[in-house]
Amino acid sequence: MTATTLSSKVEGLIKRPQFRTLFGGVMTGLVGLCALLTVIPLFAVLGFVLVRGIGRFSLTLFTQLPPPPGLSGGGFGNAFIGTLIVVLLGTLIAVPFGVLTAVYLSEFSNISRTQKEVARWVRFGINVLAGVPSIIAGVFAFGLLVTTGIFGYSAAAAGVALAVLMLPTVVRTADEALKIVPQEVRWASVGLGASNYYTILRVVLPAALPSILTGVILAMARAVGDTAALIFTALFSSFWPRGVFEPIATLSVLVYNFATVPFKPQQELAWAASFFLVMIILVASVASRLVIRRQPMR
């Protein structure tokens, strides 16, 4: 870039690197670095979970009980079944509530001004509920069902806590799903003489079903990994599940309990259970992402 040998006429036409070009380059590099630093932990966590967890992976994991302290072998069969039971309970509670709430929000809430106000408040409540920490859902179920002795420490209490956490996701996704059902479908149904409930139950909901299911699966995936809501509602158990009104083992609480004990076999089980949990959740997240059009995760 030496300009000494050039005539003075051309000199002005040569672009010299300026401070702002340099600054732009540096900043671009910095934000690229930010993106890199943000993604590194994902691979660090996934990599370790894969490497430490896959070693113990076999079918016997799902058919055997965790070993007593100091012994090796065994599996997390009871926790696997327990997680299934607890998440299913949560789903059974959250889905009817969530889907019917969404039906109200998207179908019936603009009949009058009051209805619109109600819908606005319900949406607001749901959004704030989405930010409630899972431990608070646990405390709620504990205060409502455990201390009062209604269920005591049990799978049922854990199901209620998980339902609270699943509800916002179910409502939001079902609301979106109902909104994209074309208006003409409703008009056609009403035009043929169908009443409101018939239109919704037999025409609109079936049309929106795939997207609603996607939302439910997403909510279940989050519930599967949740621990804080289960620690003092489901507690833990070293035995096979004995019913929904008894304490029950779950995979996520198993990870928590076994991560902090000084026994190698237990720690290995914790890694294997983590690997299994992460796999389930990643598959569910990726699958639901492929179905739902891109929305910000909130």
Next chain:
Amino acid sequence: MTPGAALPEGRSRSPQERLIDRLFVRSTLGLAVLTGVLLAFIVLVIAWGAVPALRQFGLDFITRSAWNPVPGREDFGVFPMLAGTLISSVIALLIAVPLGLGTAVFLSEDFIPPQPRMVISFLVELLAAIPSVVYGLWGIFVLIPLIQPVAQWLHANLGWIPLFGTEPVGPGMLPASLVLSIMILPIMTAIAKDSLAALPPELRQASMGLGATRWWTIFRVLIPGAISGIVGGTMLGLGRALGETMAATMLIGNSNQFQVSLLAPSNTIASLLANQFPEARGIQVSALMYAAVLLMLMTLLVNILAEVIVNRLKAKYE
């Protein structure tokens, strides 16, 4: 949207059908209202459980530092955990805000082609899908050993600063805050990115047209334009960090003493609840409920603020 309003009233329907119809509409309304007031119900249930402790300890509970669940000599004060909750969340924000904002700018500008941008956005969102307890496990076995030498060095060379004034023992404020920052990155990045993408393209064109460089435009036009979304996302991240339980409880060391040092074990309200609820009895349960009320109030406040800010942003561009 609704066919309900447009129903021709004159058409004859059987009374049963009308009844079912009305019941259906009413029941969806009822369930929606129930869902809406669930939040208030949750607050009520927890506050109800906190009443005995509130009576016994009053507001001093917030400023005192005793935690003694021995029967007959119970004494509870939540100050160290409250401080630990706030400090760990603030440190997490200090790390996550610049990283998240940088990543959001990187993903909303055209530095790289759209395809890899989509992939990176997706990877960042996957961070949010990893369960908290797995972060905790990873923190215990990977992160703590990894940062131990760094912590040793900080204590050896900068030990005269109170922040690094204690011998690092492994678990403590530092690893917990680091993992918290990783956990709140996805939500902050996603919302900042969306609010940057929601800006009208004319803004950028006008700025560039006046001769501003790309970075000048980002700093002086785009970020100020999207600031409400960025702040809202940060608030949501803060709400997550305040209530984050498993990763915190596995990494922070659960010490109920307040210490200034970041290398010392500490505690947060959420991890206090996770640790003590399973074995709590009597007035201790109530004291924990009291602590839970405080945590709930903090997260609600932060989330409601975030919700209001984000809603205002939506209203602006829709």
